[in-house]
Amino acid sequence: MNRxxxxxxxxxxxxxxxxxxLDGTFLRYVRPGLHPYLVASGVVLVLLAAVAIVRDIRGREEHDHHSGRSQWLLLAPITALLIVVPPALGASSVQSGATTxxxxxxxxxxxxxxxxxxPAGEAxxxxxxxxxxxxxYDSSGELDRREITVLGFVIRTDEDGSARTDGSRGGFDLARxxxxxxxxxxxxxxxxxxxxxxxxxxxxxxxVRGKVVPDSATPANNMTPTLTVTRLQTIPAPARVYG
Structure with a gap:
């Protein structure tokens, strides 16, 4: 590849x-705490490239001029990242086993x-x-007495959906x-x-608002509790899709 x-x-x-x-889509790739490092890295890379380009223009350097055009195809994936934003991992990654x-x-x-x-509040x-x-693992019994609210995306578990953690099928799971x-x-x-x-x-x-079924999280189902739903409403996908 030429200069x-x-x-x-x-x-x-x-x-x-x-x-x-800068546009927030980094949250589909890494945790929020890495944001400052991404900004700093991007700035450094752009500055390094700018310095190198200016230096080559001034020096009129022409290395590997006849090395061929195929090398420019390497730019396609990087250019695509500037144009196309891949979706965040969701139900398909869970059902395919891509995320354990x-x-x-x-x-x-x-x-x-x-x-x-x-926390205080009704739910x-x-x-x-x-x-x-x-x-x-909580011995206080708080979840036995109170309703809570939790956010997530729906995964169908019946028919050709993703099996539950205990291998059974039926209804829906909530996932993050x-x-x-x-x-x-x-x-x-x-x-x-x-x-x-x-x-x-x-x-x-x-x-989803509801109450956890007591003792429903067991080693047999990988400590996956059942939440009896009392209210469910659809919401937009949050900015931070990863829990």
Whole structure:
């Protein structure tokens, strides 16, 4: 690859990194905490490319002028990143097995412990990870007494849908994809939805209010609780799609 192509690739990579960092689509790839590093990296790459291009123009350097045009095809994937934004991982990645079921780490003691009280309110919204953690290991009984609200996308489990974590099929699950660093380490969180629920397409984002069925999170179903639904409403996909 000649110097002009190298500099242009560097410029496109920097521009692509800056674009996803500034328009918020970086949240489809990495955790929010990496945002400052993405911006800094994009700026450095663009500056390096600009300096190299200016230096070559001034020096009138012409290296590998006849190296062929096929090398420019390497720019296509980078250019595509500037134009096309891939969708976030969702129901299809869960059903295909692309994201494995996340394991909820229990207390160091190996048994149940008393968790802090749930947030105040009639049905406080909590993260799905916290819901599963409490259902599996909280000895306070808070989830037995109170309704909670949780957000996620719908996964159909009957017929040709994705089987539940215990292998059974029927109804719907609610899921979130979680990442530690980036989508390469993505894993799935799921809860079973119980009660009368209208049929919804996979990947429909919903806000679900209900009460956790006591002792429904067991090792047999990978500590996946069942939430008896009292209210369900569709919502737009959040900016932070990964839990």
């Amino acid at each position: 002009a192509a190298q500099n242009f690739v560097l410029l496109l990579i920097g521009a692509a990194v800056l674009k996803i960092a 079921q996340a394991a909820i780490a229990g207390p160091a003691s190996g048994g149940k412990v008393r968790f802090a009280p749930l 406080p919204t909590i993260r799905m990870y916290d819901l599963i953690d409490r259902a599996a 994809v979680v990442i530690t660093c980036c989508v390469a380490d993505a894993q799935t969180l799921r809860i079973h939805l119980g009660g009368a629920i209208d049929s919804l397409p996979d990947d429909t984002w919903v806000s």
